[in-house]
Amino acid sequence: MASSIENNNEKLTLKSSDGEEFLVEKHVALQSTLLQNMLDSDCSSADVIPLPKIDARTLALVLGYCKKHADASSSKQGELNSFDSEFLKDMDMGALFNLVLAANFMEIKGLLDIAAQKIADTIKDKPHQEVREIFHVENDYTPEEEAAVREENRWAFEGFP
């Protein structure tokens, strides 16, 4: 990790669900509202902060996002936007789910927005049966109920099974 030239170069340690430890510069960690609140209260940066719901692979991605956004000056919005789309480009659904859950838990709004929007854009043109499978949702309609809801929204089904 590149050394920071800011005064505020304290570091803290995050621990993933699978036991891997990550040394993070404080200004990067502050992208997370959860960590910010912990640091604002009594948590000493010497402590290891456990993140029991986030695996190492996801946490590495999250911290990559935070570092980019913490280091970029606000004038470089265009550069950040292209970083964001490149960052998510080839990610599969499972990785996106993990990112959404991590960003939701760590309260990183920007990351939550882009990852959740990416999922939405991916399922937009999929049939509802496939959406059930993607989200592992059980169909609790009777065939009659399902037909009635579908009929009411028939305009939206053109070209869909």
Next chain:
Amino acid sequence: MGMVRKKEKREGTSCGSELMEKEEIPAEIILEEIMWRLPVKPLARFRSVCKTFNSTISSDPKFAILQLKNSSAITTTTCFDRKRVMLWQCLDCSSAFFLEKKNSIFSIQKINTSPIKVNKASSSYYSIVASCDGLVCLLQQIKNEVGSVSNSIMFWNPLTGETKRVSDPPTFPCLTKWFTYGLGYDSSTDDYKLVQINLGFEHNEIGLFQPNNVGVFSLRANSWRQIQDFPSSNLICSFRPGVFNNGALRWTCFSKDNSPNYHYKIVSFCLEKEKYTLLDITTIDFRLYNHYHVGIQVLGDKLAVYYPSNVNCSYHLLFTNLYDNSESWTDHIVTIPNDTWFSTPLCLFENVGEVLFQVSGGQLGVYRLKDGAFRYLNVLDLPETFQALTFSESLISPNTYKGTRN
């Protein structure tokens, strides 16, 4: 909650290098963080996923507001994703359609939530008088046995099918049974306001028109109140619905002097201050034209006015940017071959730089801004006559709307 997550384990498809515990995504996260980022059309389909999805999508006010805010924040590049063109076939069966485009072929899709039970024998007539953020206002005009007309207004969200009948306006001293409307969102009160202007069409002996009185219906308060009259007693407001942009409803209106001239203006009604401002557009000598139709439309982020030029079948289409008060206009001359009657611009397809027109009451065509070319669109199953409007889709409920801020 009617949703049960399957217990079966998910297959890891990506990096098989290590054993990873795949999180299943909880239902709350799907609905609270992901689904409202979709446009309304896929949401209408995903109501079929399960009962929890259905009830959240169709009737959770918080979900509807998140969906609307997210939709408005996304720049619209085409008219077929967040924003649509709606066609209302008012004469025979009161059906609504969306214009669709797939692989550059245009077609129409019937909307099945029409609130109107067709009764051929009834002497009711429904027209769309206003629309904003997915809410449509329908005016029902009922003719009774002695021939007098009574009006009744209904809010309708075509995408959820929900309707709300509006109480009759208190009996303002309305001079005629003719009204024009506009629907807009007032951010200062976080409320939708339906504005009704009585059109005092009648002449008196000295040629002056009567004052136009104005009522405002608040969706949150569910009630009408009368406000300051239309700005001038000799201004006649267009019967076309007001367009809403930048916090104000705008109509075209005209005044007349002793010459054959009609003086056209834009009247803007600021929804927050409930005040009117006037802006001159043009003066038209009505003897020169086979029709003198002046109108206003929001095209992309610009306001545009249009009126006939002195060449048959052609119109001035002027774009302005009212926000910077520069009052600079860009003029296009739009020539529509075989145009026989009112032609009106409907919306701007920003991605291709084309303005969609309704031609002669029943056809569609596009004008290309770049080179001025006009072509008719071939639309499968297009009704012969229809009312057309642009429609920004939402799931907002006309019955439970309590503001967007909480």
